[in-house]
Amino acid sequence: MDMQSDDGFVPISKMNHTNRSKQLLECFTAKFQQEPVFYVRVPGRVNLIGEHIDYCGYSVCPMALEQDILLAVSTGDGTMLKLTNVDPSYTDYECDIKNFEICNGGDGPKWHQYFLCGVKGLLDVLPQEISINGFNVAVSGIIPQSAGLSSSSALVSAAALSTSHVHNFNISKEELANLCAGCERYIGTQGGGMDQAIAFLASEGCAKLIEFTPLRCKDISLPLGAVFVIAHSLTRLNKAATADFNCRVVECRIAAQLIAKRQGIDCSTIKTLRDLQTALNVNLHTMIALVMKILHENPYTKEEIADELSITTAILEQTSLTPNTKHIESFKLHQRALHVFQEALRVQKFHETCNNFSSEGALVTLGRLMSESHNSLKDLYECSHPQLDRLVEISQNFSLGARLTGAGWGGCAVALVTSENVTKYIDMLRTKFYKQLGVENSDGLVFATKPNAGARIYVI
Structure with a gap:
C-alpha cells in the first residue's frame, strides 16, 4: 500500500520482502553492521520504437521492465558514501560525498562511477541550507548489462533518488527525470x-x-494480444567506452546546422534536428525532402563542414564536437538525419495505430514499423551488429516484427509476438539462435515482458 499518493512525487510503499530483497538485506547488514532504513527500486526499460531520436528532440515509445536496480540504503557517518554490491565481481567503493571525481578511463566507467553521476546531479541542485550527509548503499541489479535495456541509466537514477531521500529533499518525478537525463554526461x-x-x-x-x-508523456495502451519478447544478442557494448554513440549525436547536430545555414537560419541557435524543424515550421515529410535535397550521401570531411558553416575546424570542434569525437575526420550527415526524421514519423504512426487498435491489422502495422526501424538503424544509422541482424532475420516467420532496442552495436532485440505464439517463438530462438552459439541454458537471455511501473521508494 502506498504511504504517499502518486501526486507527482515518487511513490513510497511499505516493504514486503522477497527472496531477492532478503539477499540484499543480508548483504547490507554483513557489510555495514546495521539494517537499511529504506529501499529504492528503479526499472530498466525496453524502447519499442523511436531509436536514437530522443537526443534529437523527438518522441519515443518505451515501457518499463520487471528487471530493475534495487538499493538498500541507510544514513552513514559524516559525509562518507559507501557502496557494496550483491554481485562480488563488483568491488566495494567509498568516498567523501563532498569531494569526489568522476573519471572515465580508456576501458569505460566502473560501476560505482554511474552511481556517482546520480549523486552529483542531485547534490548540484540541493539547497545550500540542507546539510550533506553520507550514506551506505547495497546494490542488487538484475537488468542485463550493456544490453540496451538501460541498466546504467537505472543505476544513475536510483542513485539520485536515494540521495534525495537521504536528504529529505522533495523533488518531483519530472524534475528527477530531467536532472538524471544530464547526469551521464559527467562520464x-x-x-x-x-x-x-x-x-x-x-x-x-x-x-x-x-x-x-x-x-x-502519454499512456499508450497496446493492442490486445500484443506481447513483446526481448532476446539478448550475446554481444555487448558499453556506449561510454567508445566514440560510436557520441559520433551519432554530433553527426545529427552538424546535419541540423548545415541545413539551417542553407535555409538562412542562424545555425548557432540550432542544437538538434527538432530545433531545426521548429525554426522552419514545417512537417517531417518536408524535413525528409530537405535532407534529400541539401545533404549529399558521401561522408563530409571536417574541413568541408567548417567551410559550409563559414567557421574554422577549431571552432567546429569547440562548438559541435565532444572530447571523444574531435579525432573523427568524416561524418555521414545525410544518412543520420534521414534516419531521425523517418524514425520520428514511425513513432507517430505507432502511436496513432495504438490509439486505433480496434482497427483490423493493428498488430501487423506495429510489427511492420518495428521492422522498418531496424532496417534504418542497420543501413542508415549503422548501429546494429551481425548477431542482432541474425536475431531479426530468424524472427520473421515467428513474429510480426523485430528490431534492435537501445543504443545498438550489440545488446538486445525486441520482437512483437501474438500471445498464442510466444512459447513457439522463444523455443525457436533457443534452438536456432542460442544453441547455434553454444548456449544450452538461455534462461534470462530471452523473455516475454509487459509494461511495469516506474521508480518507487520502500520503507521498513
Missing part, C-alpha cells in the same frame, strides 16, 4: 532523456509516448 555520454523519463514516469500496464522540451 561523457551525450544521451537524451528517454531512459530517465520512463524510469520515473512509467505506469504499470502501459507503454509511454514520451515527448521532450518540455518533458511530458
Whole structure:
C-alpha cells in the first residue's frame, strides 16, 4: 500500500520482502553492521520504437521492465558514501560525498562511477541550507548489462533518488527525470532523456509516448494480444567506452546546422534536428525532402563542414564536437538525419495505430514499423551488429516484427509476438539462435515482458 499518493512525487510503499530483497538485506547488514532504513527500486526499460531520436528532440515509445536496480540504503557517518554490491565481481567503493571525481578511463566507467553521476546531479541542485550527509548503499541489479535495456541509466537514477531521500529533499518525478537525463554526461555520454523519463514516469500496464522540451508523456495502451519478447544478442557494448554513440549525436547536430545555414537560419541557435524543424515550421515529410535535397550521401570531411558553416575546424570542434569525437575526420550527415526524421514519423504512426487498435491489422502495422526501424538503424544509422541482424532475420516467420532496442552495436532485440505464439517463438530462438552459439541454458537471455511501473521508494 502506498504511504504517499502518486501526486507527482515518487511513490513510497511499505516493504514486503522477497527472496531477492532478503539477499540484499543480508548483504547490507554483513557489510555495514546495521539494517537499511529504506529501499529504492528503479526499472530498466525496453524502447519499442523511436531509436536514437530522443537526443534529437523527438518522441519515443518505451515501457518499463520487471528487471530493475534495487538499493538498500541507510544514513552513514559524516559525509562518507559507501557502496557494496550483491554481485562480488563488483568491488566495494567509498568516498567523501563532498569531494569526489568522476573519471572515465580508456576501458569505460566502473560501476560505482554511474552511481556517482546520480549523486552529483542531485547534490548540484540541493539547497545550500540542507546539510550533506553520507550514506551506505547495497546494490542488487538484475537488468542485463550493456544490453540496451538501460541498466546504467537505472543505476544513475536510483542513485539520485536515494540521495534525495537521504536528504529529505522533495523533488518531483519530472524534475528527477530531467536532472538524471544530464547526469551521464559527467562520464561523457551525450544521451537524451528517454531512459530517465520512463524510469520515473512509467505506469504499470502501459507503454509511454514520451515527448521532450518540455518533458511530458502519454499512456499508450497496446493492442490486445500484443506481447513483446526481448532476446539478448550475446554481444555487448558499453556506449561510454567508445566514440560510436557520441559520433551519432554530433553527426545529427552538424546535419541540423548545415541545413539551417542553407535555409538562412542562424545555425548557432540550432542544437538538434527538432530545433531545426521548429525554426522552419514545417512537417517531417518536408524535413525528409530537405535532407534529400541539401545533404549529399558521401561522408563530409571536417574541413568541408567548417567551410559550409563559414567557421574554422577549431571552432567546429569547440562548438559541435565532444572530447571523444574531435579525432573523427568524416561524418555521414545525410544518412543520420534521414534516419531521425523517418524514425520520428514511425513513432507517430505507432502511436496513432495504438490509439486505433480496434482497427483490423493493428498488430501487423506495429510489427511492420518495428521492422522498418531496424532496417534504418542497420543501413542508415549503422548501429546494429551481425548477431542482432541474425536475431531479426530468424524472427520473421515467428513474429510480426523485430528490431534492435537501445543504443545498438550489440545488446538486445525486441520482437512483437501474438500471445498464442510466444512459447513457439522463444523455443525457436533457443534452438536456432542460442544453441547455434553454444548456449544450452538461455534462461534470462530471452523473455516475454509487459509494461511495469516506474521508480518507487520502500520503507521498513
